[in-house]
Amino acid sequence: MGVRRLLPMLSAQSLEKALDFYGTLLGGVETYRFPEGGPAVFVALRLGESEIGLGALGAGPALHGQPLRPASGHRMELCVYVDDVDAxxxxxxxxxxxxxxxxxxxxxxERIAYVADPDGNLVMLTR
Known part of the structure; x- marks a missing residue:
């Protein structure tokens, strides 16, 4: 059994705000969009050597049938390695x-800081 890769996927209340945070502000580059040519419901971004998936809430029922919101408590955090934490x-x-x-x-x-993404997920910035 060999894991080939891990792709964290976040559910976003506003896909536009999530894309601004992870794309524009953190420098993510779009690698996949579904559907093509229409309003996206899922986008994958490459950030350095990593990738993250962002899915729009309310785009339809989740395949797994479990509720995506409301999430409660501190369920996960992302660790993002950056060149300059302060900047x-x-x-x-x-x-x-x-x-x-x-x-x-x-x-x-390490030098670290914590910020919150548009959905309140914890993002640890570190170098």
């Missing part, structure tokens, strides 16, 4: 992104 936080803050934890050096040697 990234300032760019996100200027765009209105909530900063949950200001950049700080950690005992294990």
């Amino acid at each position: 990234t936080v300032e760019r996100l803050r200027a765009a209105g992104v909530p900063v949950l934890l200001e950049p700080a050096d950690q005992p294990w040697g």
Whole structure:
């Protein structure tokens, strides 16, 4: 049994806002869109060596039949490696992104900060 790759997929209340955050602000490049030629209900973005999928809530029932909202509690967080944590936080803050934890050096040697994406998912920025 060999896992070939892992693609986290987030459900977005507003696909447009999620694409602005992960695409425009964090530099993601679109690699897939469904459906082609119409309003998207799912988009995959490449960020550096990684990829993330973003799906629009309300685009129809989920295939698995489980409710996608409301999610409660801290269910997951994304760790995003960036070249400059401080500069990234300032760019996100200027765009209105909530900063949950200001950049700080950690005992294990990384500098981290936390922001929230448009759906409230925790995003740890680190270098």
